[in-house]
Amino acid sequence: MEYLLKMKIMKRYLYPMIFSFCLSAGLKAQQQKVWGDWTVWGEQAGGMYMNPVIPSDYSDIDCIRVGDDYYAISSTFQFSPGMTVLHSKDLVNWEICGNAVEDLTQIGNALNWNVMDRYARGIWAGTLRYHNGRFYLFFGTPDEGYFMTTAVRPEGPWEPLTPLLSEAGWDDCTAIWDEKGNGYFVGTHFADGYKTYLFKMAEDGKSIDRKSAVLINEGSGREASKLIKVDGWYYLVFSEHKPGIGRYVLAKRSRKVTGPYKEEKQLALPSVEAMEPNQGGIVLGRDNNWYFLTHHGTGDWSGRIVSLLPVTWVDGWPLLGKVLDSKIGTMKxxxxxxxxxxxKLSIRRSDDFDGSSLASQWQWNYQPRKEFFSLSERPGWLRLKAYRPLKPNDLLKAGNTLTQRTFRKSENDVVIRMDISHMENGQKAGLCHFSSQHSAIGVVKEGGNRYLEYRENGKMTKGAQIHSRYIWFRSQWGLDGKSYYAYSIDGDNFTSFGTPYQMVWGNYRGDRIGIYCFNDNGENGFVDVDYFHYR
Known part of the structure; x- marks a missing residue:
């Protein structure tokens, strides 16, 4: 009886205390999370979510709400189609609803397959706005200047690009219309001391008055501007970088859109341990609370991943994340x-290539040579036709590489099935990872025979001769970003090949996974890809 009484007391009083202590310790551990070491992310049971909400390279985020829907954009640099558009119902679960710039040569020929001269450049950060029943997208490229496009639906079709300012050295723009319908455009001249100017803009967003420029901000790497209006105040939200301290978010405010923007407040600490969350969009949620959808700005192999921070208004300023006693935000x-x-929306990754067009998660490395790929010549398969790279045997100079973003999750398993029976001498094809560096597992045809090949940057390792018509390639990686390649000739039994490859950050991008096909000898040969399964 005494034993039973003790057990009842423990169940009633001690066990709840232990549970409460463990829960508290768990939440504390979550707040002190080591960067990249997340086994769970996104929506969780019990009405909670864990950051990141997208553990993948969706950089330079901006976010707006239209009715009950949220839309965001992410920069794409030299990848085509450009500027990814995302959609969500709850700010945590997202899907890709399209890409806004179908033809990158509207920006310049350097983004085409026959030049390929915009690594680390191309489409940088932009801003997404909704005005008078239309979506407006504004963005900059560091070499060509500012552009805009508009659409009735975020899925498109988006209008051809309209140049706004054909000058190099500008980045990170934003736009707003006042209550009278007057348009204003903000851009940062990073080539001249990070000076940020406000311009008058046409109501249709298709032109800005260069002579109307008014300086509203400058210094310390200040960029990533977003202009919003809340409760009669115009807020210029931006980030700043100071050596030895890091990058963090600030805001200026004014009662007039034209300024002056004299009041200034730091909204969050750099949170260096969380890779400096800093660029994004502040949006009013359906629950009438405010949120900051942001990327983490210091790159590693997974790129600039996305988190959602609650916003608390204190003394008329939007503080980001957890608010400290000192009235400043920090990572949450x-x-x-x-x-x-x-x-529950999700970002699509796998593809059986059954559609008439490529799914929206796919992007080519540079504007593709469209007659050299097909989804119709062999229905249910993706046909990649080979042609010469701009530099012999250089994957980063080969213009027929189809890519998508990799994810930083505990377990990643990508398998493709490829028909290699129509390869020609000099041709190479397979599965790759790349950013500024690369690795790949594939097949090369030489002297009428096909061989396995592992490549890591400029070093190639030749493997066994392949006699089968079909071959499967696999890449597996975890939170450490180390890829392990394997191949199979039956789809069930895989054999490791090549050395483990540490994915890297480069050209302002995290790692990409892709399917490649080129031929150093000429426009000869093709491969067919049955599927790309990303588990």
Missing amino acids: WSSDMPFNADE
Whole structure:
């Protein structure tokens, strides 16, 4: 009886105390999370979510709300189609609803397959706005200047690009319309001391008055501007970088859109341990609370991943994340779900190539040579036709590489099935990872025979001769970003090949996974890809 009484006391009093202590310790551990070491992310049970919400390279985020829907954009640099558009119902679960710039040669020929001269450049950060029943997208490239396009639906079709300012050295733009319908455009001249100017803009967003420029901000790497209006105040939200301290978010405010923007407030600490969350969009949620959808700005192999921070208004300023006693925000790894949507959206990764067009997660490395790939010549398969790279045997100079973003998750398993029976001498094809460096597992045809090949940057390792018509390639990696390649001739039994490859950050991008096909000898041969399964 005494034993039973003790057990009842423990169950009633001690066990809840232990549970509460463990829960508290768990939440504390979440707040002190080691960068990249997340086994869970996104929406969780019990009405919570864990950052990141997208553990993948969706950089230079901006976010708006239209009715009950949220839309965001992410920069794409030299990848085509450009400027990815995302959609969400709850700010945590996202899907890709399209890409806004179908033809990168509208920006310049350097983004085409026959030049390929815009690594680390191309489409940088932009801003997404909704005005009078239309979506407006503004963005900059560091070499060509500012551009805009507009659409009735975020999925498109988007209008051909309109140049706004054909000058090099500008980045990170934003736009706004006042209550009278007057348009204003903000851009940063990073080539001249990071000076940020406000321009008058046409109501249709298709031109800006260069002579109307008014200086509203400058210094310390200040960029990533977003102009919003809340409760009669115009807020210029931006980031700043100081050597030895890091990058963090600030805001200026004014009662007039034209300024002056004299009041200034730092909204968050650099949170260096969390890779400096700093660029994004502040948006009012469906729950009437405010949120900051942001990327983490210091790159590693997974790129600039996306987190959602609650916003607390203190003394008329939007503080980001967890608010400290000193009235400044800092990184917050978990919070309550902004909304419980019935439909849980997700970013598509796998593809069986059954459609008439490529799924929206795919992007070519540079503007592709469209007649050299097909989804119709062999229905249900992607046909990649080979042609010469700009530099012999250089994957980063080969213009027929189809890519998508990799994810930083505990377990990643990508398998492709490839028909290699129509390869020609000099041709190479397979599965690759790349940013500024690369690795790949594939097949090369030489002297009428096909051989396995592992490549890591300029070093090639030749493997066994392949006699089968079909071959499967696999890449597996975890939170450490180390890829292990393997191949199979039956789709069931895989054999490791090549050395483990550490994915890297480069050209302002995280790692990409892709399918490549080129021929150093000429426009000869092709491969067919049955599927790309990303588990």
